[in-house]
């Protein structure tokens with residue numbers, strides 16, 4: 620039985636499509652502003668729509684959120700509504716005044732992306748981007764933010780994960796987001812950077828060791844692997860349709876940042892209504908029932924498939940066109 624919540628718990632708002640970098644992995648293939656981007660006068664309405672969902676986590680991302688001139692105002696309105704937003708940045712827009720304004724209005728959490736040490740990171744994000752991100756991260760730590768590092772694991776960086784964790788732990792990081800590379804957007808041209816199933820199992824074991832060694836909290840968008848390895852009793856699978864929604868820069872609403880099917884637009888329909896009434900979401904919720912899964916999932920042992928639900932739906936959809944098919948990197 621799949622339990623559906625009244626409202627989503629996790630909301631991502633991509634506040635702009637504009638970006639100063641052209642990362643090889645970017646699922647959004649971000650470049651310039653979207654021609655129909657939610658503007659400053661509409662932002663309050665969107666913030667209220669998000670706050671109405673009473674989410675436990677709001678992520679302001681992009682594109683590069685620090686390129687949006689009204690980003691401090693946006694963050695402040697969230698805080699005034701009692702929602703503490705996290706900002707996700709590439710760290711390449713170094714603006715001390717803006718960071719300090721964020722601090723003064725009460726923003727606590729900023730995530731800076733590092734896709735490995737300097738050689739790997741710059742190969743993906745462009746020359747000089749590691750040094751700029753490091754300068755930003757150090758400034759944030761020195762100014763009392765709960766700074767977090769987000770890293771996409773690829774063939775270029777995964778073997779360095781132990782030194783990488785140690786390095787950022789020693790800088791003062793308490794939270795490390797380790798994200799699987801979903802090769803959509805510009806990532807489609809760089810599929811060879813993906814890890815295969817055995818690498819993912821190796822990585823999962825390594826992260827478990829590092830977690831207990833450094834007491835660092837890892838956030839992994841790979842819950843299903845933890846389920847499969849029996850490591851985390853409370854781990855669940857992919858959250859598409861069950862816990863999250865994403866608002867794109869033009870107000871389109873997706874089930875997850877990586878899943879490209881538009882459920883509606885927040886300019887026209889409330890988020891709560893989309894969540895409760897979208898026929899596409901209803902279909903997704905049917906299709907993730909264990910008895911609806913196809914391919915090798917059919918014979919997956921009971922106890923695993925109820926929790927795993929076929930792995931990452933965005934990857935299954937990208938490769939097969941159906942969320943009922945297994946994640947192509949299923950480790951089983």
Ligand SMILES: C[S@@+](CC[C@H](N)C(=O)[O-])C[C@H]1O[C@@H](n2cnc3c(N)ncnc32)[C@H](O)[C@@H]1O
Nearest residue numbers: 644645646681682707708709732769800801806
């Ligand atoms: C799209 S970025 C926007 C925020 C900011 N520009 C940055 O790079 O951190 C938001 C998050 O998505 C991650 N990301 C981008 N492309 C991805 C992909 N293909 N697979 C998994 N994560 C991805 C980034 O590393 C970052 O943590």
Ligand code: SF4
Nearest residue numbers: 638642645649682709
């Ligand atoms: S991953 Fe972030 S920094 Fe890189 S191009 Fe996309 S939005 Fe820009």
Ligand code: SF4
Nearest residue numbers: 916919924927929949
């Ligand atoms: S076979 Fe399907 S349900 Fe089983 S672990 Fe693989 S993706 Fe998950």
